[in-house]
Amino acid sequence: MESTKFSLLTKEEVDRKWWEIGDFFRRNSLWMLMYCTGCCAIELPPAMTSAYDMERLGMGPMATPRQADVLLVTGYLSLKTLRRLIYTYEQMSEPKYVVGIGSCTINGGIYHDSHAVINQLDQYIPVDVYVAGCMPNTEAVMNGFVDLMRLIKSKKANGWKKYHKNNEWYKKNQIDSLGEVRVKDEFHD
Amino acid sequence: MIISILMGISVAFFGFVLQTSIAGVNRKIIGRVQKRYGPKWYQEFLDIFKLLSKRSVTHGWIFDFGVIMALGGIIATAMFMPITNDLMAFPGFDNFFIFVYLIAVGMLGMAMSASGSGNPLASIGVMRALTTMLAYEIPFMIIVLTIIKLTGHSSLSEIAMFQQTAVAGLEFSGTWFMIALPVGFAVAFLSLMGMLGKKPFETYIAPAEIASGPMVEYGGKQLGMLFIMHEITVFIEVSLFVHLFLGGAENIWIFLIKYFLVYTSVNLISNVNGRFKIDQVVVFFYKWPLLFAVMQAFVAIYLGWVI
């Protein structure tokens, strides 16, 4: 019988181990890109400053999508801003996560019948964690972040993989709503 | 030779570990100052390793090459740094000018890579960084000129040793230059804040203004390597200061204490400040600090008035 004690790990196993180590670092150091489109953004200052102190979880705001891990979408998304959101999301480096804050990102919230606002963010980019409420408590926001960490730990925060896998579906939804994602007209040159 | 180089590499590694831990501790201290709990003390390690584990984007070979040159240059600079009187890789060759100019290779690499990303904000950041450098470097160099002239050495460990023990026949020896040249010390401290890119002179990072300047396009491993580079740069600059003004260190514990004190005080001061505009930085440094530096140099070199 072959001893299992000294058997070499297969490549997949090694990769998985490394991935788990990486996940440890990733969940303990989440850098946010705040896409503050709506009123829920007002919940972030108390979450970051001395009242709730987000930094103790290793989280902090970042300046550009390239540096960030988490995209925070705080509130409603009009068609114009959705284009930018998709562009920004695609610029982030992987693995990347999305947190939708407020009911607007879930079902459109109070803007559900507006012609200029999309209702479900999940149709356009994959969302890992929702924080419901109009607007949610700061505690709820913090709880959402802790949930995201737990999801990363249990390898369920796979939105970015879904975006690769179902890319055609997402693209189709984007095109259906927006016509084209990257507009090119006289205002954008 | 091989032993020395291995020794140098361990000095650079020590510098990285030291500065990264102390930066973490400082984040905690700043958190407490702001009545927050603050992050874990090893948060900076987590950040760096997280960045190294991510999959980033690249804008072409110069983008990557610049990062490698930046980190390589800074590691090379750190390898020359003496830690205590005898703990150094290349005794006798820890010339002050090596640090000032070899560090520039790293800076140049980073600037090159940032401009190579094709983002205008990165170029603006580099422009501001270089302009800030032009501002703070001159007063600092004048003070160091005074020190080298007084001690007759440009080797860091020799300067440190000069301050530690009073030798008969050697004028001015035995006092820390922090005390011997108080005005110069104040000027150099301001320059150190500029060097470290701390708050009033943080113009070239300015996250809210130019989206973190040179770093705008980095993510993943490139940004992680630049973070490592930044930590080692801070290590070099703060230990330079310790050796020049605080009399170096007889043993490693003294070094750690002095290092911690210098870095923490810079951090505390910077956290109650706003941010200058870039031309204000230049005007600021060329007004009082330069004047005081020249005054201190005149008084110390020509008149011999040293405390």
Place this chain on the structure above:
Amino acid sequence: MASLEFLVIIALLGGVLAYLVGKLSKVVGASLTVLVSGFIFVSVAYFGLNGSLDASITYLPFVSFEATDLYLGTSFGILVTFIFFMVSFFNPYFVDKFKYPSLYSMFYLFSLAGVLGVFFTDDFLVLFFFFELVVWTSLFLIPLGKSKKAASWYYGFSAFGSFSLLFAIFVMRNTAGSFNINDGLSMVGGSDQILVFILLMVAAFAKLGAFPLHIWLPKVLGNSPDPVTSVFSGGLEKLGAFVAVMGLVKLAPVGPVIEAIDMALGQYLIAILGALTIVFGTLMAIRQDDAKKLIAYSSMSNGGYILVALTLLNDTSVSGALYHVLIHALASTAAFLAIGAVNRQTGTTKMSELGGMIHKMPVTYIVYLIAIISMAGIPPMGGFVSKWLIFQSVINEGMILIAIATFFGSIGSFLYVFRPLAALFLGQELPEFRKVIKEAPFFMLLPMIILSGLNIFTGVHPSVILQYINNVLAELGVTELGITTWTLSGNNGDLYPALIAVVFGVGVVIAFIIFIVLKKSRKVDLMDTYTAGNFVYTEELLHYSVDFYAPIERLYEKHINIMKDFYKGIAKKVQEFGSFVKYFFFTNKPEITVLWVVIVLGILLLWGDLL
């Protein structure tokens, strides 16, 4: 054994031949310059280093050369002929753009002959003759470029320098009784010495383009054809350094000694002017838009370093100055050649019109990068060694005000050398160049690569060259610099340049290992960049190259024209004086003119006897 006169004659004959051949075929005529200058460089270098250059054979009447104990002239001669050789590779590629291609080849070789003569002669009149040969030939090279006016500026300042050199020669002739250079410089004394010192310095400043006689330099270097620019900055400017060595080192120090810094007043004033040159050159270089003009101003500021170092008269400073002559020649020639290559491929050197050249011209980029690292004085390139030596001496003398200028120039050079790097080579790749541009042809890359290799070599292993410079120091009567095979010792510390290079290599290897073991990055387009979510499709909008250093320029842009206005003011005064003279002396009535002529002649005749 090679006779110097033979080489001079070869250069002159080669020039005539290049002219004749150039009439038949431009490119062949220009290629002839490569052969001739190559031959001259190889023979000067080979026989010069062996010490077997022969001066006894005289083909030319009146011309005499010195061959024994001539390290200074030989070192300058080898350097400048080398620069001529390297730049000549560019001639065939540029010659078809000129109006008079065959004349260009001829004058190129004639000025090489002039340079040889200046460096190797022992006779002041011969020196003056060859000096003028250089001035006149280069005068006709300049207007082949963009501007004819640059040539007149050049001529004005050069004539001023030449005449003061001639005046100095006559004064020395008066004392020494012969035109021999060494006799003249050593025997002159008293008030004559001060006069000679001032005159020689004027000549050196005019040739080196130092403050306040710097106006011509950026105009000439910015507007003349690219090979001429490179030759000027790497070669002909060094004539000024040569004259400066005569005036500052060979001539005994002038004026009372200042106790605090242990330095003669005359030297100190020159050091102050050198410091002003550094600051002026740096500040002006920062705000240029034309890459050639930018490097021209950097040449000016580096000339200031040479002057400052020569005034200090100790082992580190003089060897630093001579080494800096070499380094600056290599680095600025490489930089100018790189910019010239870009100019040839794109047709412009304006940084605001270029961008992203690195993607099509990577070798040129690397050459420029190495050149600017050397120019900015960053290890492991040669510039660091020479700047280190100069700093050593400035600190040792405790000259605070001069030190401010040298530090300012050194840090400022980071600013201005980076600008062409960022705006011209890096940044967005502009669409109008994306299709048409290719890397420069091989024979243009060859000299650039050789120069880059030397830039690195001078920084890694300077002892070989400094050993030779020590011979020069001995010849000049300065203490020799302490050198071992690998280390240099300054006044307050040692330097081990090869160690720095090795350690830098180790650092880069470590960084490379870190880079390569980590996950591979995804390649994205240059336009896929952070724009705060905006859609931008125009490369120009994302290319930051206009007014690069605007915030710092704003602080001094009101005062940049001081010197130009000063010279314009002088010109106006001269004009006014002329019209005044004309009004009084050359009026419409001839009798008044005759009266004045008689009076003036009478005064001149009686001068010395009665008056």
